[in-house]
Amino acid sequence: MTTNDLLSRTPRWVLPGRGRTVLCAVSGGLDSMCLLDLLDRWCREREGAVIAAHFNHQLRGAESDRDEAFVRDWCREREIPFAAGSADVRALAAEEKLSLEEAARNARYAYLRREAERLGGVRIYTAHHADDNAETMLLNLVRGTGLAGLAGMPMSQNGIFRPLLQVRREELQAYAAAHGIPHVEDATNQDPGAAARNFLRLNVMPLLRELNPRAVEHMSAAADQLRIAERSLEEEARRRTAHVEVQEGRVTLSLRALGEAPDAVRPRMLLRLFDLLGVGRRDIGAVHLRAMMTMARNTAWSKEGRLDLPHGVTARYCRGWLLLETRPQPLSEVQPLPGQSFRWGDYTLTLLDLPSGEGLALRPPAAGEVLTVAPVIAGERLALPGSRGSRSVKRLCLDRGISLRQRDRLPAVYVGGRLAAVWRLGVDMEFLPGGVPCRFIQIRENKEGGQP
Numbered sequence: 001m002t003t004n005d006l007l008s009r010t011p012r013w014v015l016p017g018r019g020r021t022v023l024c025a026v027s028g029g030l031d032s033m034c035l036l037d038l039l040d041r042w043c044r045e046r047e048g049a050v051i052a053a054h055f056n057h058q059l060r061g062a063e064s065d066r067d068e069a070f071v072r073d074w075c076r077e078r079e080i081p082f083a084a085g086s087a088d089v090r091a092l093a094a095e096e097k098l099s100l101e102e103a104a105r106n107a108r109y110a111y112l113r114r115e116a117e118r119l120g121g122v123r124i125y126t127a128h129h130a131d132d133n134a135e136t137m138l139l140n141l142v143r144g145t146g147l148a149g150l151a152g153m154p155m156s157q158n159g160i161f162r163p164l165l166q167v168r169r170e171e172l173q174a175y176a177a178a179h180g181i182p183h184v185e186d187a188t189n190q191d192p193g194a195a196a197r198n199f200l201r202l203n204v205m206p207l208l209r210e211l212n213p214r215a216v217e218h219m220s221a222a223a224d225q226l227r228i229a230e231r232s233l234e235e236e237a238r239r240r241t242a243h244v245e246v247q248e249g250r251v252t253l254s255l256r257a258l259g260e261a262p263d264a265v266r267p268r269m270l271l272r273l274f275d276l277l278g279v280g281r282r283d284i285g286a287v288h289l290r291a292m293m294t295m296a297r298n299t300a301w302s303k304e305g306r307l308d309l310p311h312g313v314t315a316r317y318c319r320g321w322l323l324l325e326t327r328p329q330p331l332s333e334v335q336p337l338p339g340q341s342f343r344w345g346d347y348t349l350t351l352l353d354l355p356s357g358e359g360l361a362l363r364p365p366a367a368g369e370v371l372t373v374a375p376v377i378a379g380e381r382l383a384l385p386g387s388r389g390s391r392s393v394k395r396l397c398l399d400r401g402i403s404l405r406q407r408d409r410l411p412a413v414y415v416g417g418r419l420a421a422v423w424r425l426g427v428d429m430e431f432l433p434g435g436v437p438c439r440f441i442q443i444r445e446n447k448e449g450g451q452p
Contacts, residue, residue, distance in 0.1 A: 001171060001174040001175040001177075001178045002178075003038055003041050003042070005171075005175075006034075006038060006164070006167055006171065006172075006175055007038065007042070007163065009166035009167065010155075010163040010164070010166065011155065014155050014156060014161055014162075014163045015042060015163060016042065016043055016046070016050075016123065017046075018046040018047060018048065019046065019047050019048050020043070020046075020048045020122070020123070021043075021048060021049045021050070021051065021120075021122050022039065022043065022049075022051070022122050022123045022124075022125055023050075023051050023053050023083075023112065023115060023116050023123065023124050023125065024039050024050050024051065024052055024053065024124075024125045024126075025053055025108070025112055025124065025125065025127070026052045026053065026054050026071050027054065027055075027067065027071075027186070028054070028067040028068075028070050028071045028183060029127075029183055029184065029185070029186060029189075030172060030173065030176055030181075031127035031128075031132075031164070031169070031172055032127040033074075033176070033181050033182070033183045034127065034164075034172045034175050034181055035125060035126075035127035035163070035164060036050065036052055036075075036080070037179060037181050038163075039125060040078065040080055049081065050080060050081075051080070051081040051082070051083055051119065051122075052071060052075045052080050052081065052082050052083070053084070053085070053111070053115050053124075054067070054068050054071045054072070054082070054083070055085050055086065055087075055107070055108045055111050056068045056085070056086035056087075057086075057089040057104045057108070058087065058088050058090070059089055059090060059100065059104070059188075060186070060187070060188065063186075063187065067184050067186070068084055070182075070184050072084070074182065085111035085114075085115065087107040087111070089103050089104045089107055090103075092106075092107055101195050101196075101197075109160075113159070116159065121159075123159065123161050124159055124160050125160075125162075125163065126160060126161070126162055127162075127164055128153055128162045128164065128165060129164040129165060129168065129169055129172060130165060130166055130167055130169075130217070130219075130220045131168060131169040131201070131205065131216050132153070133152040133153050133165055133219070133223060134152070134205065134215070134216045134219040134220065135197055135200045135201055135205065136152045136153055137149075137150060137151075137219055137223060138200055138204065139196060139197065139200065140152070144286065146267070146286065147226055147230045148230050150223075150226050151223050151226035151227040151230055153165065154227065165220070168216055168217070189201075190202070233264055233265055233268055234268055236261075236262075236265050236268075237261075237265050237268035237269045237272050238272060240257060240261050240265065240269055241253065241257075241269050241272045241273065244272075244273065244276055246276050246277075249277075249325055249326045250277070250323060250324065250325045250326075251273045251276045251277050251324045252321055252323050252324075253269070253321070253322045254321055254322070255296060255317065255320050255321065255322060256320065257269075258270075258322060259296075266293065267286075267289045267293075270292055270293075271284060271289070273322075273324045274311070274313070274324070277313065277324050277326065279311040279312075279313060279326065280311075283310040283311070284309070284310060288309055288310070291307055292307060292309075292315050292322075295307055295315070295317060296317055296322065309324075311326070312326055313325065313326055314326075316405075318403070325405070331344065331345050331374070331375045331408075331409070332374070333372050333373070333414075334372060334373045334374070335370060335371070335372050336349065336351035336371065336372075336373060336441070337351065338351050338352075338353070339351070339352065343446070344373055344411055345411070346446055347411055347423070347443050347444065347445055347446060348443075348444045348446060349373060349411060349441055349442065349443055349444075350441070350442040351371070351439065351440075351441060352439075352440040352441075352442055353438070353439070353440070354438075354440060355438070355440045356440065356442055357442050357444070358442070358443055359441045359442040359443045360421045360423060360426075360427055360440070360441045361432075361438050361439070362413065362415065362427055362432070362433060362438060362439045362440075362441070363432065363433045363438060364433075364438060364439055365415050365416065365439065366416070368416070369415050369416035370416065370417075371413065371414070371415050371420075371439060372413070372414045373411050373412070373413055373414075373441070374412055374414055375408055375409075375410075375412060376393050376407060376408070376410065376412040376419070376422060377412075378394075379392070380392070380412075381393065381419070382396060382419065382421075382422065382425060382428045383428050383429045383430070384396070384425070384426045384427075384428070384429065385426070385429055385432070390428075393407065393412075393419075393422060393425065394407070396422075396425050397425070400424065410422055410423050410424055410425075411441070411443060415431055418430075421441075423443055
């Protein structure tokens with residue numbers, strides 16, 4: 001089994017270019033040792049270099065230290081640059097309430113990315129192979145997944161390259177035997193109860209190979225086809241969201257555009273909105289997408305619905321439009337100091353004795369009355385000049401085309417605990433100034449804030 005035999009099924013763009021330095025994740029196991037040898041041979045022939053990066057998870061005591069020493073010593077013999085990192089993964093898992101497997105993966109990849117960045121943003125290579133990909137496909141299937149999960153791992157994603165995805169484990173074993181490549185064994189890999197992946201590798205995959213010795217190859221071929229289908233659907237979703245209105249903290253898509261899309265494309269259109277909003281689609285699962293689609297079907301075009309989503313995002317449907325918005329920080333009650341400006345939400349406010357610019361003019365507070373600025377409390381009412389009695393702030397906002405979200409971000413002035421004025425609505429008749437002196441709340445809208 002030669003180097004060319006293994007790399008013949010790897011697209012050239014996945015392999016390092018001439019003169020490039022790359023980072024190879026090396027645990028000391030058979031797979032990663034084979035990859036390190038392959039990359040070392042490939043890079044040396046092209047005036048490049050590979051750096052071995054080992055991460056010590058500190059989970060197996062002396063055995064973990066043995067693995068690190070093994071990789072370090074082998075790299076020294078081959079004159080391969082070596083880098084090492086470590087973390088107390090057990091403590092991280094307890095602190096972040098994660099499984100050991102997940103905490104180990106997070107810590108390992110965080111180290112690899114830091115090291116790659118330190119080296120100038122070089123590529124990271126891992127030794128995932130066809131058997132790993134088949135196990136990933138099955139894991140995703142039993143845990144619940146969409147088309148992307150069924151396609152398994154791509155050869156390249158977010159700076160991680162996997163050149164061995166078309167190579168079977170038995171081929172790596174043959175390569176190691178042919179080239180005398182040593183490795184160490186992680187004893188926990190033989191414990192089916194240690195991780196779900198172990199259970200699949202030790203108990204399920206052998207049964208599938210009994211059904212068909214080429215099961216892994218067929219699953220790998222299916223993954224390729226699924227990935228092509230996934231890319232086509234993503235491209236269609238991108239095309240159908242090309243004209244989405246994007247603002248700071250908000251994206252807007254018409255329900256008509258969503259309704260006209262094929263069923264398989266709609267969830268991807270929704271995921272695209274999270275990308276356009278700038279929060280990404282991580283942690284956005286099928287349950288969230290189903291909830292958004294269900295709300296779209298159940299929301300009348302003349303009414304408004306809301307849904308809280310991960311990353312501080314709110315989805316709402318209003319008058320035939322879907323709006324995804326990042327929730328602003330909650331606003332608190334503030335007692336202004338005379339002459340001192342302060343920022344409140346999307347506005348900068350200043351308490352003055354005389355009118356200056358735009359704002360709200362009120363009578364001076366009576367003895368014991370404290371003037372504060374706060375969000376409008378639900379159910380509050382104002383009696384504005386020229387009106388017949390008081391009306392609810394909600395109704396006043398609706399009459400002026402001010403949405404509920406906008407209303408909740410308007411500065412409201414309270415005097416002695418009673419609502420005295422709301423910006424963009426006016427001052428209650430009881431609190432109108434009789435002349436000078438008065439209390440004037442100067443209000444300037446911050447340019448970067450904009451209106452919701």
